Amino acid sequence: MLSTEFSASNDLIQAIDQLLLAGFTNLNHSHQTTLQRLTQVYQGTPFEAAMLSTVTDLSNGVFQPAAFVLLAVARAALQAAQHDQLSAQIRLQLGRPINDQPKSTAMALAATPPLLGSLQHWLTDLAVMGFSRLEPAMINAFTPTLAQLQTNPDYLRTSAILSGWLQELQLQPEQLPLFRWGDLWMRAMLSTLSISSTPPTQPVSGTLYPLGIEWRQHSTLVSLVVYAVLEADSKASLVTITQSAYKVAAIQQDQLWLLFPELSLLFDSLSSAKALILRDAPVLPTGQLLWDVQTTSLGAKYELLDIAERHFGLNPKQPLAQAQLAPEQRHPVHVAEPVVLSNYQLTQSTEACTITTAEHSFKLDLGFINGTEIDLAVLESAHRLFGMVRYDAGEWLLRPLSTSLKKGKPLFIGLENGKVFKKAPKNNAVGILKERASRLLREKS
Numbered sequence: 543m544l545s546t547e548f549s550a551s552n553d554l555i556q557a558i559d560q561l562l563l564a565g566f567t568n569l570n571h572s573h574q575t576t577l578q579r580l581t582q583v584y585q586g587t588p589f590e591a592a593m594l595s596t597v598t599d600l601s602n603g604v605f606q607p608a609a610f611v612l613l614a615v616a617r618a619a620l621q622a623a624q625h626d627q628l629s630a631q632i633r634l635q636l637g638r639p640i641n642d643q644p645k646s647t648a649m650a651l652a653a654t655p656p657l658l659g660s661l662q663h664w665l666t667d668l669a670v671m672g673f674s675r676l677e678p679a680m681i682n683a684f685t686p687t688l689a690q691l692q693t694n695p696d697y698l699r700t701s702a703i704l705s706g707w708l709q710e711l712q713l714q715p716e717q718l719p720l721f722r723w724g725d726l727w728m729r730a731m732l733s734t735l736s737i738s739s740t741p742p743t744q745p746v747s748g749t750l751y752p753l754g755i756e757w758r759q760h761s762t763l764v765s766l767v768v769y770a771v772l773e774a775d776s777k778a779s780l781v782t783i784t785q786s787a788y789k790v791a792a793i794q795q796d797q798l799w800l801l802f803p804e805l806s807l808l809f810d811s812l813s814s815a816k817a818l819i820l821r822d823a824p825v826l827p828t829g830q831l832l833w834d835v836q837t838t839s840l841g842a843k844y845e846l847l848d849i850a851e852r853h854f855g856l857n858p859k860q861p862l863a864q865a866q867l868a869p870e871q872r873h874p875v876h877v878a879e880p881v882v883l884s885n886y887q888l889t890q891s892t893e894a895c896t897i898t899t900a901e902h903s904f905k906l907d908l909g910f911i912n913g914t915e916i917d918l919a920v921l922e923s924a925h926r927l928f929g930m931v932r933y934d935a936g937e938w939l940l941r942p943l944s945t946s947l948k949k950g951k952p953l954f955i956g957l958e959n960g961k962v963f964k965k966a967p968k969n970n971a972v973g974i975l976k977e978r979a980s981r982l983l984r985e986k987s
Contacts, residue, residue, distance in 0.1 A: 548627050551620045554579060558617050559724035565672020566600055577601055580616055589616065605670050607662040613669075614731035617724070618870070625872035628933050632879050635902070636931075638861055657697070658734040660687045661704075665731050673723055681711045692788075700733040702786065706760035725873070732870065743824035743832060748774025749841060750781070750818040750831070751849045752811050753880070753928050754943025755956045757798075764789050764798055766956070768808065769880055769930075769943070771849055771862070772831070774820070778853060780862050780880065781831045783808070793972055795913075796959045800972040807835055809960040812944075815952050817841040829865035846944060846952045850928040851882040856901050879931045881940070888922050897921070897940060904931060904940035914955045916942045923948075 557576040564573060577597045584593045593616065596609045630640055654662065664684045671680065688708060691701040707726045710719075752770045759765065768783040787801040799809065811818050823837040853862045867876055883904075889896045895906040895918065911917060921927065921942065929942040944954035962970070 544631075545627060548624055551624055554583065555617060555620055555724070556721070558613070559720050562669055562724055562727060563673045563718070563720055565675055566605060566670045567603070568672060568675075569601070574601060580613075583620075584616065589619075605666060607659075607666045610666045610669050611662065611731055611735065614728040617728050618732055618873075621874060622869060622872040624874050625867075625877055628874055628877045629866070632877065632931060632933075632938065636856065636879060636881065638879070639863060654734060657687065657690055657694070658700075661691070661700070661730065662734050665727060668727065673718055673720070676711060676714065678712070681708065684708065697733075698786075700730065702763050703730050703733065705762045705788070709761055725875075736870070741827055743826055745822035746772065746774050746825045746831075747821050747823070748772055750811075750820055750823075750838075751844055751846070752808065752818070753846060753850050754954050755812070756930060756941065756943060757955060759789075759798075761791060762788060764801065766802070770831070771853055772820070772825075778860060778862060779829060780853070780864050781825065781829050783831050783833050785833065797962060797967075797970050797972055799956070799960050799962050800966060800970060803963075804833065804835055806963040807838060807840065808833070809956075809963055811840060812846075812952060812954055813957060813960060814840075815843055815846060817844045827865075828868075845950075847882065847926045847928060847946055850880070850944075851884065851926065854880040854928070855882045855884065856899065874933050877933045880928070881931050882926060882928050883940075884926045886925075886927075888918070890918070897927075905937060907932070907934070907939040907941045910939075910941045911955070915953055915957050916945060916955060920945065920953065 554576070557579070561569070561573050561576060564570075569577075577600060581590075581594050581597050584590055589612070592612055596612045599606065599609050600613075633640055661684075664687070667680060668676065671677075684704075685708070688701060688704050691697045691704065694701075703726060707723070707730070710723075750770050750772050752768055754769055756767045756769070757764070758767070763786060765784060765786040770781050770783065772779050772781045785802050785805060789798070789801060793801070799805070808818070810816070817840075819839045819841040821837050821839075823834060824832040826832065852859050864879070866872075883897060883899055883902075886897045886899045889898060895908055897904050897906060906921075916927070924945040927942045927945040929940050929944075932939055932941060942955075944952055947953050
């Protein structure tokens with residue numbers, strides 16, 4: 543059950559998105575009321591004076607990027623508070639300690655670089671015009687700037703967000719995904735205030751037990767997040783490995799692994815249920831392992847679900863703390879709790895599918911597992927699973943990531959497609975595109 547404060551902040555976020563939909567040149571009385579609510583919400587906070595000035599400017603038709611930057615910050619602060627409430631709720635429900643907050647990893651910019659300044663002005667123009675009235679010329683005018691952002695590694699996060707969103711904007715669907723577009727507008731604007739700085743890494747030696755992979759993608763980018771338990775220095779911790787790559791529509795699901803050739807050893811580990819031995823592998827303070835195949839080798843066999851249940855069962859023998867996101871990255875969509883369910887019951891209806899144990903009941907994220915190795919038939923026959931509990935569209939959903947076959951072999955999302963490491967199909971799209979890119983570079987040189 544969510545608090546009244548959560549519902550109130552949700553209402554205000556939706557009202558802000560209505561401003562972005564209508565455009566700031568078309569504010570009516572209801573929109574003006576939303577702006578006044580913002581000044582009330584941030585009374586007595588460090589935002590108070592700046593918010594009052596911003597609302598005054600926007601109400602009077604003075605449209606400067608600085609005002610829209612603050613609007614994005616205000617919206618993000620509301621969602622950060624929601625993230626913390628949700629995280630506390632699910633951890634309390636699962637009997638886990640509340641996380642400590644780490645220091646921010648973002649480095650504030652002393653001045654806005656020209657490329658990011660161009661992005662601020664473009665995002666300001668979108669907000670002034672309104673999502674419902676965008677014209678192709680305004681959208682396409684940003685394409686050259688995006689191409690420059692994509693070539694700069696400091697702006698990888700920014701360009702990844704924009705590459706997918708720009709394509710959505712060009713399509714202009716009849717039913718606008720307003721909340722999503724509001725999120726993307728906000729995140730893109732916030733990305734102009736800082737660049738992601740990598741803090742010093744700590745070399746770690748120990749044993750890594752991969753547990754499952756969560757795939758995320760849109761038409762031009764794919765990312766995978768590997769969840770694993772690291773045993774080092776006589777203690778265990780949850781770590782993640784994240785890899786991302788740009789892609790095109792020609793690269794189909796069965797060839798996505800070919801974008802990550804450096805991960806073949808990681809795939810071997812999961813598919814053969816063999817642990818990985820790390821020697822001075824770089825790990826960030828936030829629990830992110832920076833993948834380096836030179837520091838990694840295959841180890842002994844391990845029971846994936848036994849390891850997972852020891853740390854993430856409903857009554858775990860060795861519960862693990864989970865590193866929290868930096869404040870500027872907190873959003874309800876990032877709330878994720880690893881969990882192992884044993885001896886569960888699967889209940890299907892025309893509207894939903896639910897997994898129930900003696901203590902808890904979770905609604906399955908059917909969209910996430912649709913067409914994957916872990917379908918409903920597999921879940922019905924399995925007796926244990928490892929997955930992530932996430933909050934989406936007002937409800938808690940369970941995303942299964944791995945289970946086991948009858949003979950005890952691990953089954954995880956990405957297993958079938960990962961076989962391309964052993965035998966890539968002839969004339970695969972990734973190989974063709976790489977060869978063509980190489981040829982173009984040779985011709986230019």
